[in-house]
Amino acid sequence: MLRTRGLTKDFGGLTAVDSVDFELGTELCSLIGPNGAGKTTFFNLLTGVLEPTDGTVSLRHGDDWEDITDASPHETAQRGVHRSYQVTNVFPERTVLENVRVAEQAAGDDSLTVWRNVDHFEGYTERAYAKLERVGLADRAEDPASTLSHGAKRKLEVAIALAGDPSVLLLDEPNAGVSSESVDEVRDLIRDVADDHAVLLVEHNMDIVMDVSDRVVVLHQGAVIADGPPEDVRANPDVQSAYLGGYEPGTLDEATGDATDDESTDSGGVA
Numbered sequence: 536m537l538r539t540r541g542l543t544k545d546f547g548g549l550t551a552v553d554s555v556d557f558e559l560g561t562e563l564c565s566l567i568g569p570n571g572a573g574k575t576t577f578f579n580l581l582t583g584v585l586e587p588t589d590g591t592v593s594l595r596h597g598d599d600w601e602d603i604t605d606a607s608p609h610e611t612a613q614r615g616v617h618r619s620y621q622v623t624n625v626f627p628e629r630t631v632l633e634n635v636r637v638a639e640q641a642a643g644d645d646s647l648t649v650w651r652n653v654d655h656f657e658g659y660t661e662r663a664y665a666k667l668e669r670v671g672l673a674d675r676a677e678d679p680a681s682t683l684s685h686g687a688k689r690k691l692e693v694a695i696a697l698a699g700d701p702s703v704l705l706l707d708e709p710n711a712g713v714s715s716e717s718v719d720e721v722r723d724l725i726r727d728v729a730d731d732h733a734v735l736l737v738e739h740n741m742d743i744v745m746d747v748s749d750r751v752v753v754l755h756q757g758a759v760i761a762d763g764p765p766e767d768v769r770a771n772p773d774v775q776s777a778y779l780g781g782y783e784p785g786t787l788d789e790a791t792g793d794a795t796d797d798e799s800t801d802s803g804g805v806a
């Protein structure tokens with residue numbers, strides 16, 4: 536679906552992404568690696584947020600590959616590559632439904648009139664509602680987004696990323712800040728959307744990565760050091776020394792240094 540060849544990004548003297556050859560198929564592929572490995576930079580190159588120093592990004596349409604290296608973020612999204620962000624990206628004062636409807640309109644032909652609330656946008660509303668049903672937020676449709684818990688906000692971000700029916704989903708730490716009670720729900724949602732989308736997931740929670748992934752790619756200092764099924768990657772000595780550091784299932788916080796926040800740190804705090 537999405538392919539890179541020799542993809543490279545230099546920031547001054549630092550090579551953040553180093554000659555990466557990568558191809559995402561119709562699968563759930565996780566991209567892991569230590570802090571600073573280049574994961575976010577790689578996402579930014581795939582989505583046109585950053586221009587590469589070298590290399591190409593291509594998107595598959597049937598038997599053909601379209602070079603989208605120079606496409607803007609908007610053009611990349613229009614071609615069916617959507618992403619969710621590490622940092623919450625919702626309009627807090629708008630309702631949950633409005634947030635998704637705006638994303639549907641932005642993906643459609645009404646991007647200049649996104650906030651107009653008139654009946655002929657019914658189609659967008661219906662499509663937005665369907666996304667909320669998919670992520671399990673239909674009962675919160677009319678609530679302001681600010682009243683959602685961290686976990687529910689993450690689900691809303693996935694619904695926003697689904698708006699416009701992309702073929703490729705790039706999910707950037709969809710579990711960041713999610714309480715331990717909601718982690719399983721978000722994990723199930725990630726697996727569910729992978730049924731009909733090619734998904735590239737950046738995730739620090741190794742239990743989730745090992746559980747949901749069809750394939751795991753490991754970045755270290757901008758380069759791919761391992762690529763394969765989760766069990767092979769977990770057993771790879773290079774990966775163990777660069778990143779996992781003795782990871783055993785159920786011990787992720789010790790392995791990655793990551794922690795999940797309490798839901799109460801969020802503004803709304805609704806479970």
Ligand SMILES: Nc1ncnc2c1ncn2[C@@H]1O[C@H](COP(=O)(O)OP(=O)(O)OP(=O)(O)O)[C@@H](O)[C@H]1O
Nearest residue numbers: 546549550551568569570571572573574575576577
């Ligand atoms: N705009 C920038 N200017 C200069 N250096 C940058 C810029 N963005 C990222 N870097 C550097 O590039 C390297 C890769 O950063 P990046 O954020 O892509 O890593 P990451 O794997 O996403 O890390 P994390 O897991 O902490 O999110 C880091 O050394 C970072 O400091």
